[in-house]
Amino acid sequence: METRRFRVITVLADILILAVSFLIMVWYKPASLRSVLPSHATFFLALVLMWLIVSLVNGKMHRGKIINYSSLFSRVMTSNIIAISITALVMYSLRDYSYSRTVVLGTAILATFLELVTGATYIAYKKAKLQDYEDFEKYRSYKKPSEYDLVNGTNGNGNGHGPHQPANVHPSISIAIEKECGAEMAKKILGMTSRNLDEHTAVLSTTTIFNITGLIYDDYDNIINLHKINDIKKLDEFLDAVNIKLKPKGYFFCCVETKDQRKKRILKKFPPVINYFLYSIDFLVKRVFPKFRLTRGMYFFLTRGENAVLSRAEALGRLSRSGFKIRQESFIGSLLCIEAIKVAGPIAKNGINHGPLIALPRVGREGKIIKVYKMRTMHPYSEYIQDYVYRLHDLQDGGKFKNDFRITSWGAVCRKVWIDELPMLINLLKGEMKLFGVRPLSRQYFELYRPEVRERRIKYKPGLVPPFYADMPGDLDAIQASEIRYLDAYDKHPVLTDTRYLVKSIWNILFRKARSN
Numbered sequence: 001m002e003t004r005r006f007r008v009i010t011v012l013a014d015i016l017i018l019a020v021s022f023l024i025m026v027w028y029k030p031a032s033l034r035s036v037l038p039s040h041a042t043f044f045l046a047l048v049l050m051w052l053i054v055s056l057v058n059g060k061m062h063r064g065k066i067i068n069y070s071s072l073f074s075r076v077m078t079s080n081i082i083a084i085s086i087t088a089l090v091m092y093s094l095r096d097y098s099y100s101r102t103v104v105l106g107t108a109i110l111a112t113f114l115e116l117v118t119g120a121t122y123i124a125y126k127k128a129k130l131q132d133y134e135d136f137e138k139y140r141s142y143k144k145p146s147e148y149d150l151v152n153g154t155n156g157n158g159n160g161h162g163p164h165q166p167a168n169v170h171p172s173i174s175i176a177i178e179k180e181c182g183a184e185m186a187k188k189i190l191g192m193t194s195r196n197l198d199e200h201t202a203v204l205s206t207t208t209i210f211n212i213t214g215l216i217y218d219d220y221d222n223i224i225n226l227h228k229i230n231d232i233k234k235l236d237e238f239l240d241a242v243n244i245k246l247k248p249k250g251y252f253f254c255c256v257e258t259k260d261q262r263k264k265r266i267l268k269k270f271p272p273v274i275n276y277f278l279y280s281i282d283f284l285v286k287r288v289f290p291k292f293r294l295t296r297g298m299y300f301f302l303t304r305g306e307n308a309v310l311s312r313a314e315a316l317g318r319l320s321r322s323g324f325k326i327r328q329e330s331f332i333g334s335l336l337c338i339e340a341i342k343v344a345g346p347i348a349k350n351g352i353n354h355g356p357l358i359a360l361p362r363v364g365r366e367g368k369i370i371k372v373y374k375m376r377t378m379h380p381y382s383e384y385i386q387d388y389v390y391r392l393h394d395l396q397d398g399g400k401f402k403n404d405f406r407i408t409s410w411g412a413v414c415r416k417v418w419i420d421e422l423p424m425l426i427n428l429l430k431g432e433m434k435l436f437g438v439r440p441l442s443r444q445y446f447e448l449y450r451p452e453v454r455e456r457r458i459k460y461k462p463g464l465v466p467p468f469y470a471d472m473p474g475d476l477d478a479i480q481a482s483e484i485r486y487l488d489a490y491d492k493h494p495v496l497t498d499t500r501y502l503v504k505s506i507w508n509i510l511f512r513k514a515r516s517n
Contacts, residue, residue, distance in 0.1 A: 011052060017114045018048055018107070025106035043104065047087045051111075054083040072119045076112060084108040147260045147312060150405055151329050151336065168196040173224075176203040180226045188332045189224075189253070192339055197222055202245075207231045212241040219247040225254050228335055229315065233305040239322035240346040250342045252324060255335040256315040259287075265334065291356070312336060313406040316388065317381025322346045326388050357423055362440035367458045370432045372440050373423035377411025386444045424464050436498040436505070437463025438483050453480045456487060469505035472512070 022044050058079040088104065169190060178186040180203075190197075201222040202215055212223075223242055232238045242252050257265075266282060267275045286309045289299035315338065316326055324340035331337070356376050360383070364370035385406065393402040407415070414420040427433040433440065440462035446454060467486040473479045489497040 007056075013118065014052065014055065014115070015048060017118070018044075018051060018111050021110040021114060022047075022103070022107045024110060025103045043087070044107075046090065047083070047107065050087045050090075051080070051083045054086070055079045058082070069120060069123060072123060073116065076115050076119065080108060080112045080115070145403060147258060147405070148331060150403055151312075151331055168198070170198050170201065173197045173201050173203060177224065177226065180205050185333055188330075189226075189337065192253070192328060192330055192332075192337060193222075193251070207233070207238075209234065209238050209241050212238065212245060215245050218245055220245055220250055221247060222251045222253070225252075227255075229254050229256050230308050230310055231306050235308075235318055236322065236349065239318060239324075243323045243342055243346055246342045248342060251327070252319075252340050252342065253337065254319075254340075255332070255337045256310055256312075257334065258312045258315070258336050259309050260312075261334055261336070262309060311379040311408075313379040313385065314381050317379070317384040317406075320384035320388065321349065321381060326385070360442065362442060362462070363446045363458065364432055364440060365458060365461050369443075370427070370440065372433075373426045375411075375414055375420040375423060377408060377414050377420045378406040379408060382406035383442070386442060390444075390448075421464065428464060432461070434461045434463050434498075436465050436502045437461055438486070439463070439466035439468065448476060449480060453484065456484065460487065460490070465502060465505050467501060467505075469508050470501045472508060 058075060084104075174186065174190065177189055180186075181189070198221070200217070200220055201224065202220050203224045203226070204211055205226040206212070207227055215223075223246060225242075229235055229238075246252060262282075263279060266279045269275070270278055285299065285302055286307075289295040289302075290308075312329075315336070316329075319326065319338065319340050323342055323344040323346045325343045327339045327341050329336060329338050357373065358376045359371035359373050361369045362372040386401075389401050389404055389406065393404070411420065424433065428435065437460060438457050441449075446457075449457070467482050468479060471478075471482040471485075473482045486497070486501060
């Protein structure tokens with residue numbers, strides 16, 4: 001019974017595939033459907049008949065004879081070649097030459113392709129096994145940690161001292177916070193602090209710079225802003241004003257709705273299907289439109305710059321650029337709350353833009369800072385929190401930052417297939433880099449190297465392809481040792497060394513899955 005049912009289904013599927021292929025090829029012809037379709041109807045019926053007969057005889061529709069991909073390919077190809085050959089031979093013997101070769105051969109080729117795809121999908125479905133993750137902890141080690149996992153893991157890992165009740169809170173401070181956000185959230189906010197909140201504390205819920213510059217004193221110990229920073233139109237200027245109003249080592253507390261929280265909120269708020277449709281519109285308007293000059297005006301017209309989408313990396317980066325050091329982060333309610341300490345004055349923005357192509361300052365030959373061109377793979381302002389990411393997560397195997405939340409989803413794909421590296425060809429043409437050589441490093445990363453390695457590196461032009469891909473070292477010490485070996489060999493035989501290393505790197509990239517993370 002099952003075998004008969006399977007054969008009926010495959011016969012009907014084959015007829016459907018042939019009909020679709022035939023109609024597509026007829027439609028492809030320059031002549032109208034009305035003229036081509038009737039003139040080729042006889043050919044189509046003959047092909048369907050012969051196709052089915054040969055398929056049944058050859059076992060293409062037999063449940064027990066197609067058991068894997070190789071048997072599928074063999075049965076489909078032999079059956080279809082025989083069927084089209086016999087059909088063409090019969091047409092030729094009847095002296096009927098009016099059929100288009102495009103329609104005849106195209107129908108057979110397209111139908112064969114569709115059969116292979118359909119058959120492969122069916123085999124994959126039959127071979128699918130139930131995956132039972134018995135060792136859930138092992139599964140989690142392979143799973144990319146969520147934003148909540150990363151933030152919850154920061155407390156106690158060099159990011160802060162964890163939630164606790166401050167030593168002394170002035171009653172007016174507690175009342176002001178509780179009045180704005182409720183008793184429960186006020187308790188959690190106060191629990192993030194580790195110092196006295198006295199009369200030198202300013203509590204606000206504002207989006208305007210005027211309310212910051214209008215504060216009475218210029219030496220506050222604490223400024224707490226309870227309004228999410230997504231609604232602040234000129235956020236950089238706002239944070240700079242906060243910096244000016246704080247005394248050195250003064251604290252700033254703020255909150256933000258991250259892009260991940262925003263997505264979760266929208267999807268939860270609306271019914272299935274509708275929620276993804278609305279989120280797609282929100283993504284287009286709020287995240288795509290601001291990135292391009294042609295659509296940026298439309299973005300401000302539709303949104304007035306309010307309720308902007310900010311990633312966690314961008315929020316932390318903006319604070320760091322304004323002279324703050326991130327002390328701790330915590331999710332409270334639907335917002336990410338951040339406590340930062342003033343350590344310096346605001347620094348000039350490094351030509352920040354949201355476009356796809358960026359120029360990054362890197363240490364070049366003789367220690368000169370050169371602009372290295374790359375595709376954007378990180379959230380804006382990410383360069384300002386490189387030290388913070390290193391302090392939180394250290395390095396992973398290969399010398400990249402572990403759990404680097406600054407990388408966008410699209411950026412991770414670009415890095416896997418090297419798209420982000422293509423603009424570096426500009427540096428190659430300008431003579432600032434060569435094809436193979438030590439990697440151009442940011443100043444922060446460069447300072448992680450030992451002094452003797454730093455002095456050695458700056459004697460040479462950096463390269464597009466670094467020795468890492470040839471030796472595949474595991475940690476920072478191994479990376480430095482790998483680069484020294486390369487430079488020693490380069491001093492003796494420059495051309496031969498670069499050629500040998502380049503060939504080995506290409507081999508590792510193609511066959512040993514050496515990729516950027």
